[in-house]
Amino acid sequence: MPSVALQNLGCSKNVIDGENILGFFKSAGFQLTEDLEEAEIIVVNTCAFIREAQEEAIETILESASYKKEGRCRTLVVTGCFSQRYRDEVSVQFPEVNLWAGVDDWEEVLKTHFQAESSLTFVRELSEPLSTQYLKIAEGCSHRCSFCAIPSIRGPFKSRPVQSIIDEALWLYSKGTRELILVAQDTSFYGRDSGSNLALLLEDILNKTKFPWIRMMYLHPKFVDESLLKLISSESRICSYFDIPLQHISDPILKSMRRSPLSADIYRLIDRIRALVPGSALRSSFILGYPGETEKDYKCLRDFIEFARFDKLGVFPYSPEHGTDAFELKKRPRTSTAQKRCEELMLLQREISREIMEVKIGTEIEVIIDSVSEEPDYNFEGRSRSDAPEIDGKVFISSGSFETGSIIKAKVFGADDYDLFAEPSKYTDH
Numbered sequence: 001m002p003s004v005a006l007q008n009l010g011c012s013k014n015v016i017d018g019e020n021i022l023g024f025f026k027s028a029g030f031q032l033t034e035d036l037e038e039a040e041i042i043v044v045n046t047c048a049f050i051r052e053a054q055e056e057a058i059e060t061i062l063e064s065a066s067y068k069k070e071g072r073c074r075t076l077v078v079t080g081c082f083s084q085r086y087r088d089e090v091s092v093q094f095p096e097v098n099l100w101a102g103v104d105d106w107e108e109v110l111k112t113h114f115q116a117e118s119s120l121t122f123v124r125e126l127s128e129p130l131s132t133q134y135l136k137i138a139e140g141c142s143h144r145c146s147f148c149a150i151p152s153i154r155g156p157f158k159s160r161p162v163q164s165i166i167d168e169a170l171w172l173y174s175k176g177t178r179e180l181i182l183v184a185q186d187t188s189f190y191g192r193d194s195g196s197n198l199a200l201l202l203e204d205i206l207n208k209t210k211f212p213w214i215r216m217m218y219l220h221p222k223f224v225d226e227s228l229l230k231l232i233s234s235e236s237r238i239c240s241y242f243d244i245p246l247q248h249i250s251d252p253i254l255k256s257m258r259r260s261p262l263s264a265d266i267y268r269l270i271d272r273i274r275a276l277v278p279g280s281a282l283r284s285s286f287i288l289g290y291p292g293e294t295e296k297d298y299k300c301l302r303d304f305i306e307f308a309r310f311d312k313l314g315v316f317p318y319s320p321e322h323g324t325d326a327f328e329l330k331k332r333p334r335t336s337t338a339q340k341r342c343e344e345l346m347l348l349q350r351e352i353s354r355e356i357m358e359v360k361i362g363t364e365i366e367v368i369i370d371s372v373s374e375e376p377d378y379n380f381e382g383r384s385r386s387d388a389p390e391i392d393g394k395v396f397i398s399s400g401s402f403e404t405g406s407i408i409k410a411k412v413f414g415a416d417d418y419d420l421f422a423e424p425s426k427y428t429d430h
């Protein structure tokens with residue numbers, strides 16, 4: 001059977017789609033390879049969230065197309081959000097692409113094209129490390145934030161049935177996963193289309209699985225409710241980690257973005273989280289340079305970041321997206337202004353983060369071991385409960401020998417802006 005390689009771009013939700021696509025090929029008998037020169041089929045699983053992602057998608061498609069001349073590639077397949085959104089418009093510009101498939105029809109398209117056996121039993125081809133894996137609990141988004149193209153690409157929010165989530169979670173545990181990360185466009189909206197909610201789903205996962213760490217990403221401030229906060233504060237297996245993209249804090253901007261809650265309630269939410277879940281880690285992200293953002297709006301956001309003292313922060317310059325309502329809006333600050341505001345906020349955050357990190361020196365924390373360290377003075381790299389993979393900091397472990405996925409206790413002896421340095425104190429594998 002032909003060999004298949006995947007080029008995966010974009011967010012953790014796209015990573016899962018890519019793993020499902022590889023799982024499809026594997027279950028249909030194809031060989032998987034990471035070597036693009038050797039692959040007879042190359043799949044580019046694209047993202048289209050902002051202009052940079054679209055440019056990266058185009059570059060990767062062109063780069064992959066070169067293997068039709070330089071390698072063994074015969075079939076170039078493009079899947080994912082870029083394909084879903086633009087395939088009708090751009091397919092003539094990319095004659096090298098043999099097959100375009102969207103986020104909702106890739107399985108059908110691949111089955112038909114490759115005449116692959118219909119397989120209901122295919123499973124994700126998991127990426128490394130197996131010990132930390134994402135689990136997608138819903139598809140799409142039913143919010144209508146003015147700047148975001150996701151609902152038009154991925155359709156309305158649709159919760160996965162509980163049983164299929166539990167089945168996949170049990171399968172992940174059997175593969176060695178110890179940190180389960182629940183993702184969706186809005187994880188906190190889970191079940192609201194089907195008479196359930198995220199807290200109920202979490203209770204089910206807690207009762208039916210043994211993951212020592214469960215983490216959630218992408219919570220919407222409107223749906224971080226009392227029941228969720230109480231559950232997180234009472235269940236040690238759920239990481240007290242709140243990833244809540246807030247986008248802005250100034251009311252005129254939030255209203256124009258069609259976001260709620262507005263600022264007074266967001267301030268209250270931060271207080272409520274810290275009161276009900278002491279010691280929790282807060283992450284948020286903001287857009288700078290949205291149309292109409294004045295110096296005063298920016299100042300509001302700066303003040304808010306000083307107030308909230310997020311443990312983790314991401315800031316992004318606004319990217320106008322075709323087909324979104326915000327695309328038509330005037331009074332957009334210059335790109336250089338948006339960039340400058342982003343840089344200033346990240347400088348501020350660096351100070352805040354360093355102070356938060358330094359307070360941890362001398363404390364004992366739990367660390368999940370991700371890999372052997374590339375730093376010569378350290379044996380392993382891992383993360384605390386306050387760190388999500390890839391986007392947050394690391395904990396460097398100075399001694400000992402552990403399996404990937406082990407959860408150890410470690411005493412922090414050093415810190416820099418975003419990372420911690422620790423010595424193992426006690427082995428607490430699960």
Ligand code: SF4
Nearest residue numbers: 141143145148150185
């Ligand atoms: S909640 Fe997130 S995915 Fe949904 S429309 Fe808003 S920004 Fe886009």
